[in-house]
Amino acid sequence: MQPVFEDTRLAGIHQKVLAGERLDFGDGLALYRTRDLLALGYLANLVRERLHGNITYFNVNRHINPTDVCVASCRLCAYGKKAKDPKAYTMSLEQAWETAGSGWSEAVTEFHVVGGLHPFLTLDWYCELFRGLKQRHPRVHLKALTMVEVGYLAERSGLSTLETLRKLKEAGVDSLPGGGAEIFSERVRRIICDHKIGGGEWLRIAREAHSLGLHSNCTMLYGHIETDEDRVDHLLRLRALQDETRGFMAFIPLAFHPENTPLCHIPPATGFNDLTNIAAARLLLDNIPHIKAYWVMLTPRIAQVAQRFGADDMDGTLVEERIYHDAGATTSRSLRRQELLRLIREAGREPVERDTLYRPVTRAGTTLAVLA
Ligand code: V47
Numbered sequence: 001m002q003p004v005f006e007d008t009r010l011a012g013i014h015q016k017v018l019a020g021e022r023l024d025f026g027d028g029l030a031l032y033r034t035r036d037l038l039a040l041g042y043l044a045n046l047v048r049e050r051l052h053g054n055i056t057y058f059n060v061n062r063h064i065n066p067t068d069v070c071v072a073s074c075r076l077c078a079y080g081k082k083a084k085d086p087k088a089y090t091m092s093l094e095q096a097w098e099t100a101g102s103g104w105s106e107a108v109t110e111f112h113v114v115g116g117l118h119p120f121l122t123l124d125w126y127c128e129l130f131r132g133l134k135q136r137h138p139r140v141h142l143k144a145l146t147m148v149e150v151g152y153l154a155e156r157s158g159l160s161t162l163e164t165l166r167k168l169k170e171a172g173v174d175s176l177p178g179g180g181a182e183i184f185s186e187r188v189r190r191i192i193c194d195h196k197i198g199g200g201e202w203l204r205i206a207r208e209a210h211s212l213g214l215h216s217n218c219t220m221l222y223g224h225i226e227t228d229e230d231r232v233d234h235l236l237r238l239r240a241l242q243d244e245t246r247g248f249m250a251f252i253p254l255a256f257h258p259e260n261t262p263l264c265h266i267p268p269a270t271g272f273n274d275l276t277n278i279a280a281a282r283l284l285l286d287n288i289p290h291i292k293a294y295w296v297m298l299t300p301r302i303a304q305v306a307q308r309f310g311a312d313d314m315d316g317t318l319v320e321e322r323i324y325h326d327a328g329a330t331t332s333r334s335l336r337r338q339e340l341l342r343l344i345r346e347a348g349r350e351p352v353e354r355d356t357l358y359r360p361v362t363r364a365g366t367t368l369a370v371l372a
Contacts, residue, residue: 003193007036010043011113013283017043028232031280037272044279044310051289057351057358058340061110061143061316064099065323066091066129070116071152071264072195076221078260080116087117087220090118093125097132099320100140107337110356112177113144114323122165123157127171141174141296147205147216148180151197162208169212175356176209178217178252184237187229188357189321192224192263203241210247215357218248218288222277223256231246231277233258235284242287250290250313253277256299259328274302275309284308288317290358295343296321296331304347313354316339 001119005011005218009030016023023031032039050172068088070080081088091099100111111133130142145153145168154164182192197205220234242248254276282291292313293306303314319334335343337353344351355360 003039003264005036005039007034007039008265010034010036012095013221017052017283022286025236026286027231028235029228031283032228032231032276040276040279041309044282045308047282047286048291048310048312048365050084053150054316054348054351055312056307056344057290057313057336057352057354058352059110059316059356059361060107061112061356062100062108062319062338064096064111064113064145065115066113067115067118067121068322068326070119071119072117072193072197073221074193076192076256077323078257079323083119087171090121091175093129093132094127097136100133102136102282108137108140108319109318109361110141110143112175113142114146114179116319117149117152123153123159125165126153127178130168130172134368143177143217143356144168144173144177146177146180147202147209148196150176150205150209151201151229155291156243161205162212163291165205165209165214169214173214175204175214175249176216178219178248180248181219181238182221183224183226183230184234185226188224188230192221197301199237203237206247207241207245209257210245216293217250217252219252219254220277220281221254221256223273224258224263224266226358231280232284235281239285239287239345242285242364244288245287248355249287250292251281252294253281254294254317255296257327257329261327271302274298275306278306279310295335296333298331299331300335300339300343304343307344307347307349314344316340 013027068079068081069083069088069090118279133142150161150164155160181202206216218238222231255274258264258266258268290313291311292315293303293311295303296313318337341351355361
């Protein structure tokens with residue numbers, strides 16, 4: 001029996017989804033403008049289950065933020081501090097290596113390393129950091145530095161971004177996280193992050209990373225001053241780059257947390273908004289394999305529901321999250337593997353622990369997801 005769509009614009013999209021046809025800009029706007037959230041979720045879930053069946057991925061990772069000192073003063077950010085701020089911190093290399101080894105590091109398969117744009121830390125310092133991490137934890141995948149940090153390090157070292165990426169890869173970087181993309185619209189960037197590289201630059205550096213065989217993720221920051229058109233434009237620009245490179249592994253929609261930022265007057269995103277973004281992304285990004293429901297930002301509750309609205313990943317254990325917590329996130333800073341398993345199973349999905357490249361993690365021939 002054909003489902004009946006309250007919002008007639010979704011009926012046409014349903015036909016395209018069934019035929020595996022690509023959605024266009026107008027379809028994207030219809031996805032963002034519908035109030036028939038359950039129909040939207042139904043459509044996104046069709047695609048999600050076609051791609052991943054009943055599996056929900058998660059990983060055992062650790063965030064390392066070596067410094068919160070940042071020369072940029074982005075209005076969206078509650079994390080970055082000026083070097084002279086007494087509350088600012090910068091780890092020494094030894095501290096960063098020690099941080100990596102602390103916590104529940106025995107099963108960690110990924111270090112997620114990002115931080116501020118520090119005025120004095122050099123490309124050589126970062127290369128030493130990564131070499132030291134690899135030496136101490138040779139089996140742990142290094143997902144490190146956003147396109148924004150790469151652009152800044154290139155500028156400061158006088159090298160091209162391609163050469164900078166080459167050096168980082170030589171030092172042990174295995175892939176790049178998806179942060180810093182925000183919203184590609186220049187009008188919006190001028191207001192929320194005018195000190196950052198432009199959207200075109202972000203995409204150019206991602207293209208270069210992919211050309212070197214470095215995979216990356218990609219993100220979009222929503223829930224501030226962007227329009228529906230800005231969101232669809234952002235997603236379609238990511239999709240166009242993915243057609244070229246196939247280098248993106250996962251897309252992560254990030255809800256803006258206004259607390260402690262200069263944009264604190266903006267009301268925070270709602271659950272309706274969160275689920276709409278997950279579903280619209282799944283439907284528009286037909287060439288990006290995974291959609292992550294980042295539980296820290298969404299709350300574990302919404303991240304669970306998102307597994308029925310297009311998401312197939314929950315991100316990981318994190319151990320110590322700082323960026324969202326400085327912006328007032330009230331979620332925990334970490335989740336144990338057992339808790340992630342419970343959340344996923346309760347949502348009726350089958351948990352699979354993955355590494356950064358989405359290969360199932362095995363230990364002595366048994367998947368860790370099964371062991372736990
Ligand atoms: O780049 C900063 C955003 C990003 C705020 O690649 C804020 O696997 C909301 O990129 N409110 C960092 N968002 C997080 C990120 C990420 C997270 C999880 C997994 C991956 C991955 C990447 O958070 C920043 C920026 O876009 N951000 N400040 C704020 N006040």
